[in-house]
Amino acid sequence: MREFCIQENDSDQRLDRFLQKTLPELPKSLCYKWIRTKHIKVNRKRCTPDQRLVTGDVVTLFVSDSYFAIKTEEERSGVPEFLQAPNQLEILYEDERILLVNKPVGLVVHCDSRQIPDTLINRVLHYLYENGAYQPEQEQSFTPALCNRLDRNTGGIVIAAKTAAALREVNRLIRENKVHKKYLCVTVGTPKERKATLYGWHKKSASHNTVTVRDTPEEGFQEIITGYEVLASNERHALLSVDLITGRTHQIRAHLAHIHTPILGDTKYGNMRENRACRCKHQLLWAYQLQLETDADSCLADLNGLTVQTPPPPFMTKEFPKVQL
Known part of the structure; x- marks a missing residue:
């Protein structure tokens, strides 16, 4: 049996999406089967894949722990990829929810086909990690993320969300042209x-x-x-x-x-x-x-x-x- 207590950064998302982020090695088909057969419950009650989670909910998986034994390469090495990137950022604005940085020309925002760890998101994660704003061992389904993209050879402002609520809100504002x-x-x-x-x-x-x-x-x-x-x-x-x-x-x-x-x-x-x-x-x-x-x-x-x-x-x-x- 495995239990997850829903934290603030886990809340307001569908159950199936929470499980896919928390247990990326778990096949989707098996996830939906377990929900259907009541091997996965929320607060010890029957649930549905699209059920919205709230802070304090307890997600319980009544299955063998062997399904959770697979570790990623990062977990085996003990060194997150983002620590391989520099933590230098030109910060234009920061509070406890968002971070606005000035991206230099030549830096990609996310990892591309070259698999180079020095990306803007990895620099952001490294910076937040060293400042105590991001502690990956305490997060179950959320990682700070970029809200907008710029081409590698375009410089300028990129928004990073430090919380799940801020990420959802900035993405909504972008969709609504705000x-x-x-x-x-x-x-x-x-x-x-x-x-x-x-x-x-x-x-x-x-x-x-x-x-x-x-x-x-x-x-x-x-x-x-x-x-x-x-x-x-x-x-x-x-x-x-x-x-x-x-x-x-x-x-x-x-x-x-x-x-x-x-x-x-x-x-x-x-x-x-x-x-x-x-x-x-x-x-x-x-x-x-x-x-x-x-x-x-x-x-x-x-x-x-x-x-x-x-x-x-x-x-x-x-x-x-x-x-x-």
Whole structure:
């Protein structure tokens, strides 16, 4: 028999999802069978896979302990992967619920096919572990997580949730477009209008990791909205502030390329001749400002209107040093 007492970071999730996180080696089919045959109970009562857990519930598995003997490679070595990453972070804001960090160019947010442990999430976990905010041995189903992503070669603000409630709430705010993000970028050429809102239709190709933008709706395409303002320009380039109104894969990069002003350094959608001439090997794009819009009954209600901004990115100080944000 095995028992789990539901903690605050375990609550408000379905029973089946709690079990999948807590016992990742347990086959889903066996999990559902045990629930159906009453080998798994909540507070010693019959339960269902979609039952919502609350703090203080006791989940009991009336099965042999041999099912829980499998250890992960991390558990066998005794060294969590996140400790292999540095703990250096540029912190823009922190409280007991969330952490806003300034991601440098070149750092991936999560582990990719290269399996390099130095990722942004591992740096965050290392930092929280050393500060006592994350104690993995005391957690059953929750690990601090990133709420938004940036491409490896895009720098700027990323939100990390330190609690399960904060993770759910920030994800909800993002879905409801209540996390307002502004980006800075340098484009090849200057858009015809100094300030505009672009509307288009977007489709991602998973096999090529690229997207296509159209002016009119087509099957399989989703609407995108991108606002921009030209802050400064010269003969070859322009500095833009961009409002990401809808947040889809490569949206800013593809949308600006679609109006023939691609981002300088962009190797997927950009002007390769200009990239080479400027010796620019990655897109000059930076998530420089973030503002939260929360509700009165939100667990983040006191953060309504919180606005965080990064220092000017390196490409701005180099190409447009006189522009003030």
